[in-house]
Amino acid sequence: MMRHEASLSRRLLTAAGAFIALALIIATVLIGFVLHRFVQGQIDQRLDTQIVFLASMLRADGAGRISLAGNADGPPFERRRRGWYWQVTGPRNVLRSASLDGADLDAPMLAAREDRPPAPPRKDREERPRPADGVGPDDDYLHFRIKPVKVGGLDVTITTSAPRAAVLGPLREAMITLGISLAVLGLALVLAIMLQVRLGLRPLERLRRAVADVRSGRLDRVPSRQPLEIQPLVEELNGLLDQNASSLERARRHVANLAHGLKTPLATLAIAASADGGRDPATLQRLVAQMERRIRHHLGRARTAVLNGPVRAQTLIVPRLQDLGDALGKINGDKAVVFSMNVPADLMVACEQQDFDEMAGNLLDNAFKWARGKVSIRGVRQDSLIELSVEDDGSGLSADERAQVLRPGERLDEGAPGFGFGLSITSELAELYGGDIALGASPLGGLCVTLRLPAAGAAESR
Structure with missing residues (x-):
């Protein structure tokens, strides 16, 4: 049973489709990673700004208690139980945002959920707040920023939080839009590849029709004006056609030579046979040998030119x-x-x-x-x-x-x-x-x- 090979266009489309799909998947992962870092960076920047604002307003009295010099519950920290919280923990007391509504951000729980060890202090600039993820007062997932500061010689810890939805929500919406855009782009690329393959293989179809015209006798040679990539193939085809035509011409010439070469011996043989009734065997034998030699010579050359070809034997x-x-x-x-x-x-x-x-x-x-x-x-x-x-x-x-x-x-x-x-x-x-x-x-x-x-x-x- 014959095995049907896949078409050239199918191979090109399959390879191009696989490459496009792989490229789009890699692009989606990389863009998603970049978007996550961007959105996360925006949230962290807002939380860090709140930490700086709180640190600037903190005061300490002689009894070791801390207080704020003003109102720190600006947007979005004024909305109750939405995940936007802050808490300042001192040696003697704790300050909370209005959004906590009297609840606590459990400091031990936060410390237990921090994945990374404390970063070593940096000499070139002030230590940045440390990130952490955990669960808030209402069992909702929060993202924290925690920074220890010194207030009047007292060790104070400032904690701010934002809901994880503030990160995942915009990221999800952006990824949906990105996925649709990349799907449309992939479809456009596949259509472009299909058009390119169709246009790219069109010269092969023209070449097939030209070879069919040569076989049917409508053309003597394949047209020489072809794309650069298939020009060597066309030259080889035309060379083969020229060789076949030359071999056919040689065969015709040999047959003509055979016919011409047999005329005189046959005429002489006919005269000799009619003149003496064939009583001179030596003359007849010489004429027959000459005709046999010419027949063998010309037919042998015609067979070589037409069947074997001069370049196949060694x-x-x-x-x-x-x-x-x-x-x-x-x-x-x-x-x-x-x-x-x-x-x-x-x-x-x-x-x-x-x-x-x-x-x-x-x-x-x-x-x-x-x-x-x-x-x-x-x-x-x-x-x-x-x-x-x-x-x-x-x-x-x-x-x-x-x-x-x-x-x-x-x-x-x-x-x-x-x-x-x-x-x-x-x-x-x-x-x-x-x-x-x-x-x-x-x-x-x-x-x-x-x-x-x-x-x-x-x-x-x-």
Whole structure:
């Protein structure tokens, strides 16, 4: 059963949605923390202001009792039992806010509820009031600020309180508003991401339609004007189309060459058969062999161009050259030709083994045929090409003769065996694979034929 991969747009939307959700959650936590500190700071500032105000109004008499020089029950400390309280505890008496309505803020209870140990005295400025949380006279949750002061040499503790609702209420309202705002922002971001993904993937849809038009024949190539990110893909597609078109053209040319090459042998065969009734077997056999050779050559090249492609095969050349050299040395054993090879063991060409055998076999066969006693082959890699140089110590060829022997069917010595197609077939095969051959003079005194073919792996990287 085939496994259906998730679409690219779904992957992008899922990743973007997860990232947006995570970012909004982190933002909510951080903003909530900041808002809590802000609201808490405002409440603490109001309570600390009340402590400073009370401390400025405190007086002590000779009996150790404390009193206030004025009325300290300003807003919001005048509202009864609302959580806004203050209390001043001295050695002999206690002063309370009117909002306490005679109740006490239990000092031991406050001390028991303080989480942190007393802060060490600060030398740079006056010690700030200490925070604490606890329960008030009506069992409501309060936030306290407590500060010990000196009044006329007496130790006095000033305590102020505010209801926890004064902190949590505004914070809750702010967080609700913040949550709604962030939800709307998240929805807007998701919609923006969806629009962005849709617009961003639109070039891929256009590319799909262009490839479909190429497949249906309405276009020859994919339009080259594409976004920068998919431009390399378009270039590779067009390169593939060009290669397929070139392979098809080669196949058509080979078929045309086959048809043209068979015309003359068939006509000659028909004349020979009608003239003497087929009583000359040697003539008929030669014509049939020539037609068979041409059919095998052209159909083999067409098959390679259309089915295999010149860049898919790889052939390690040293074993093939060694086998060819051994075989030709035995065939030409009467000449005692010395065959030498200087080719790195790891050289590989992007070529079918059968085609490489035919090219190298033709070159080595000619070298052994015309050599007096020495045949050598050298191989090197030049960038993306493998160069094989086959040399012999024969009589060699002039510049005009070198151009002549590359034409199909051209022979310089009609008395020598063969049909004159070896070098032309090798040249055509080399061109099929993106290479070539070149003829020159050999330091040994004879002919030097250089065969250039793409190195394995180089064709794919082009």
